[in-house]
Amino acid sequence: xxxxxxxxxxxxxxxxxxxxxxxxxxxxxxxxxxxxxxxxxxxxxxxxxxxxxxxxxxxxxxxxxxxxxxxxxxxxxxxxxxxxxxxxxxxxxxxxxxxxxxxxxxxxxxxxxxxxxxxxxxxxxxxxxxxxxxxxxxxxxxxxxxxxxxxxxxxxxxxxxxxxxxxxxxxxxxxxxxxxxxxxxxxxxxxxxxxxxxxxxxxxxxxxxxxxxxxxxxxxxxxxxxxxxxxxxxxxxxxxxx
Amino acid sequence: xxxxxxxxxxxxxxxxxxxxxxxxxxxxxxxxxxxxxxxxxxxxxxxxxxxxxxxxxxxxxxxxxxxxxxxxxxxxxxxxxxxxxxxxxxxxxxxxxxxxxxxxxxxxxxxxxxxxxxxxxxxxxxxxxxxxxxxxxxxxxxxxxxxxxxxxxxxxxxxxxxxxxxxxxxxxxxxxxxxxxxxxxxxxxxxxxxxxxxxxxxxxxxxxxxxxxxxxxxxxxxxxxxxxxxxxxxxxxxxxxx
DNA sequence: CGCGGCATTGAAATTACTCAAGGGGAGTGG
DNA sequence: CCACTCCCCTTGAGTAATTTCAATGCCGCG
Numbered sequence: 001x002x003x004x005x006x007x008x009x010x011x012x013x014x015x016x017x018x019x020x021x022x023x024x025x026x027x028x029x030x031x032x033x034x035x036x037x038x039x040x041x042x043x044x045x046x047x048x049x050x051x052x053x054x055x056x057x058x059x060x061x062x063x064x065x066x067x068x069x070x071x072x073x074x075x076x077x078x079x080x081x082x083x084x085x086x087x088x089x090x091x092x093x094x095x096x097x098x099x100x101x102x103x104x105x106x107x108x109x110x111x112x113x114x115x116x117x118x119x120x121x122x123x124x125x126x127x128x129x130x131x132x133x134x135x136x137x138x139x140x141x142x143x144x145x146x147x148x149x150x151x152x153x154x155x156x157x158x159x160x161x162x163x164x165x166x167x168x169x170x171x172x173x174x175x176x177x178x179x180x181x182x183x184x185x186x187x188x189x190x191x192x193x194x195x196x197x198x199x200x201x202x203x204x205x206x207x208x209x210x211x212x213x214x215x216x217x218x219x220x221x222x223x224x225x226x227x228x229x230x231x232x233x234x235x236x237x238x239x240x241x242x
Numbered sequence: 243x244x245x246x247x248x249x250x251x252x253x254x255x256x257x258x259x260x261x262x263x264x265x266x267x268x269x270x271x272x273x274x275x276x277x278x279x280x281x282x283x284x285x286x287x288x289x290x291x292x293x294x295x296x297x298x299x300x301x302x303x304x305x306x307x308x309x310x311x312x313x314x315x316x317x318x319x320x321x322x323x324x325x326x327x328x329x330x331x332x333x334x335x336x337x338x339x340x341x342x343x344x345x346x347x348x349x350x351x352x353x354x355x356x357x358x359x360x361x362x363x364x365x366x367x368x369x370x371x372x373x374x375x376x377x378x379x380x381x382x383x384x385x386x387x388x389x390x391x392x393x394x395x396x397x398x399x400x401x402x403x404x405x406x407x408x409x410x411x412x413x414x415x416x417x418x419x420x421x422x423x424x425x426x427x428x429x430x431x432x433x434x435x436x437x438x439x440x441x442x443x444x445x446x447x448x449x450x451x452x453x454x455x456x457x458x459x460x461x462x463x464x465x466x467x468x469x470x471x472x473x474x475x476x477x478x479x480x481x482x483x484x
Numbered sequence: 485c486g487c488g489g490c491a492t493t494g495a496a497a498t499t500a501c502t503c504a505a506g507g508g509g510a511g512t513g514g
Numbered sequence: 515c516c517a518c519t520c521c522c523c524t525t526g527a528g529t530a531a532t533t534t535c536a537a538t539g540c541c542g543c544g
Contacts, residue, residue, distance in 0.1 A: 045474070063384050066470045071384040085377060088370045093377045093475040117359075128330045135327060135335045137379055142305050142313040144386035145431030148531075180490065189387030191533055196492060228308045232287070233335040391500070422522065436500055438524060 005029055006079030006167045007053050011125045013166045013236045014132075021122050024115050028053070031106040035059075035098045042083040042096040050106050052082040057102030060183065063094050072187035074137065075099065075160070075179070079167045084130065100178060128235075135233040136163075144189045147228075149198045152188050154227035157208060157215050162234055174216035247271060248321030248409045249295050253367045255408045255478045256374075263364050266357050270295070273348040277301075277340045284325040284338040292348050294324040299344030302425065305336050314429035316379065317341065317402070317421070321409045326372065342420055370477075377475040378405075386431045389470075391440045394430050396469035399450055399457050404476055416458035 004012075008025045011017060017025070032055065035041050042048055044063060059076040061083075073094060076082055086092040087109050116123040136159065143152050160177065164170035181199070185192040202208045207223045209216045217223055246254075250267050253259060259267070274297065277283050284290055286305060301318040303325075315336060318324055328334040329351050358365040378401065385394045402419065406412035423441070427434040444450045449465045451458045459465055 063380065065384070065388060066472070069388045071387040073380050073383060085373050085380075088366065088373050089377075089477045091474055091477075093477075094380065124330065131327045131330050134376055134379070135331075137376070137383065138305065138315050138327075138336065141315060141379065141383045141386060142307070144383060145313040146307060146311045181492095182490075192490090193492085193534080194532060197532095200492085230308070232333055235331045235333075235335075424522075433501060434523085435502080435525090439500095442524085 005053075006055065006077075007129075009167045010079040011129060014128045015121065015125055017122075017125070021119055021125075024119050024122055028107055028111060028115060029055070029105050032103055033106055034101065034103055036101045037098050040095055040097055041102075041104060042086065042092055042094070044092055044095040046092055047090065048083065048092050049087055049109060051084045051087050051109070051112070052104035052106055054078050054080050054082055055103040055105055058099040058178065059096055059102055059104075060099050060187070061094055061096045062186065070186050071189065072183065074133075074140070075183075075187065077160075077163055077167065077169070081129070081133070099183065132233075132235055135235070139233050149188070149190055149194055150201055151227050152190070153184070153195065153198050154202060154208060154223055155229055156184070156188060157210065157217075158224060158227055158229045159231075159234070161215070161217070162231055162236075166236065172217070172220065174214060176213060177210070177215045178213050247295075248297065248319075249371075251409045252321040253371060256370045257363070257367055259364075259367070263361055263367075266361050266364055270349055270353060270357060271297070271347050274345055275348055276343065276345055278343050279340050282337055282339055283344075283346060284328065284334055284336070286334055286337040288334055289332065290325065290334050291329055291351060293326045293329050293351070293354070294338075294346035294348055296320050296322050296324055297345040297347055300341040300420065301338055301344055301346075302341050302429070303336055303338045304428065312428050313431065314425065316375075316382070317425075317429065319402075319405055319409065319411065323371070323375070326375075341425065374475075374477055377477070381475050391430070391432055391436055392443055393469050394432070395426070395437065395440050396444060396450060396465055397471055398426070398430060399452065399459075400466060400469055400471045401473075401476070403457070403459070404473055404478070408478065414459070414462065416456060418455060419452070419457045420455050 004022065005026060008017060008022055011025070033052075041052065041059060042050075054076050056078055059082060060072050061074045061076060062070055062072040064070050076096070082096045082104060083092065086094065112126070116126060139159070143155055147155060157177075161170045161175055164175050169175060181195045182192045184190075185195045188195065190198070199210055203210075203218075206218050207226060209218055223229075246264065247268060250259060250264055253267070275294075283294060283301060284303075296318050298320055301324060302314050303316045303318060304312055304314040306312050318338070324338045324346060325334065328336065354368070358368060381401070385397055389397060399419075403412045403417055406417050411417060423437045424434045426432075427437045430437065432440070441452055445452075445460075448460050449468060451460055465471075
């Protein structure tokens with residue numbers, strides 16, 4: 001089939017890909033595996049030299065503390081890499097777990113090194129994708145350190161909207177999002193109870209509604225300004241909406 | 243001179259470097275620049291295609307929010323890269339600023355790509371260094387999300403100790419650290435006042451003393467357990483102390 | 485029908501912040 | 515050498531944000 005993969009879609013927001021480069025990407029898409037909810041894709045503390053490209057469904061990447069607390073580091077959507085950071089480590093520093101049932105493309109370290117060394121432009125594009133992942137990580141860190149609960153929640157949904165729109169899964173009005181308030185809490189460094197109260201506040205303020213798995217932006221401009229959302233760190237070629 | 247650079251020292255904690263590979267690293271050390279406190283090395287929002295290797299002194303990498311708040315993302319010590327993430331971005335997503343007067347080695351994107359493509363083992367070592375930077379970022383994020391002030395401060399000083407020990411700047415008893423409580427606050431997502439109270443608490447509990455720019459571990463084991471510090475994510479070949 | 489997971493709400497407790505004041509040391513200019 | 519300022523550290527008291535504990539409702543599923 002000719003449909004471009006989510007990864008190709010995402011990379012196109014950075015650079016144009018030639019026919020040939022697009023083919024190299026699709027050639028990576030060989031070993032397709034399925035994981036169901038509850039089945040770890042990558043496990044913290046285990047030696048696991050495989051990375052993946054998420055093809056469909058959502059996953060989350062997290063760390064568990066000794067006392068059992070969990071911090072979700074990032075949610076992964078189609079086109080994102082899973083476990084890429086740990087391929088050089090003796091032991092993986094984090095876990096990846098499906099949030100919905102997922103399909104993921106397993107990539108052996110050699111595959112990616114080969115693809116990269118034969119296709120310089122693709123190498124740069126993949127480095128860019130890794131840099132962008134890190135930039136989002138940094139922005140997440142900034143949010144945890146310096147934004148209050150409401151700004152954090154607002155910022156989270158705005159960023160997710162941009163990411164989804166790059167792979168065709170969101171529009172300017174909103175998008176589907178199957179995350180529970182417990183998952184949001186673990187990602188945003190809050191309790192589920194407080195996430196709930198915060199969502200109510202945002203809804204009552206006419207900024208954002210998240211209900212029945214559907215995110216709708218009630219006033220996009222005001223939300224952006226409230227959350228101090230500056231999408232510069234996502235480094236897209238063009239504005240996402242408007 | 244024959245003294246290995248801090249970068250070489252750090253990479254050796256991951257892999258052995260041959261004479262030749264070490265030479266390639268030292269060959270990078272050409273354009274040495276000095277920056278004084280207050281003089282930005284990299285500026286958020288500006289186009290700046292240069293990255294650096296920090297040769298001496300300390301720096302910090304931070305983001306400023308629209309409302310003026312600052313979050314320090316990481317402190318940089320000798321051997322660390324500065325601004326590496328933004329070289330592919332149209333616009334830098336963060337700033338880097340010296341904490342003390344520093345010396346930094348400017349590296350043009352091409353230098354590093356060339357070094358990497360001629361020396362595969364070095365390429366892997368540098369990728370490892372980038373992965374480790376990201377792992378530390380993630381651990382920092384986890385701390386902001388899930389650790390309270392005291393654990394955060396304790397964890398911070400433990401990690402810094404490990405990093406410094408890899409470049410020969412710390413021992414198991416402690417190390418020199420010229421950071422102010424205001425800088426700590428901006429890094430740890432706290433206020434300076436609260437950092438102060440927290441330091442007092444740690445001191446009174448016999449865990450850690452930070453005074454006159456000197457960090458001393460009063461009871462390393464208990465501190466590690468208190469902070470839930472598991473150095474696995476730093477992926478060193480051997481234990482750091484003991 | 486009963487159970488489990490998720491969402492919602494209230495009240496009390498805790499953590500961290502804000503505001504305010506004072507102290508010490510290093511540098512500077514008179 | 516002293517006075518002054520600036521920056522940083524320290525402490526107290528009141529306030530705000532978030533968590534904890536507890537209880538209830540809803541819904542899908544076996």
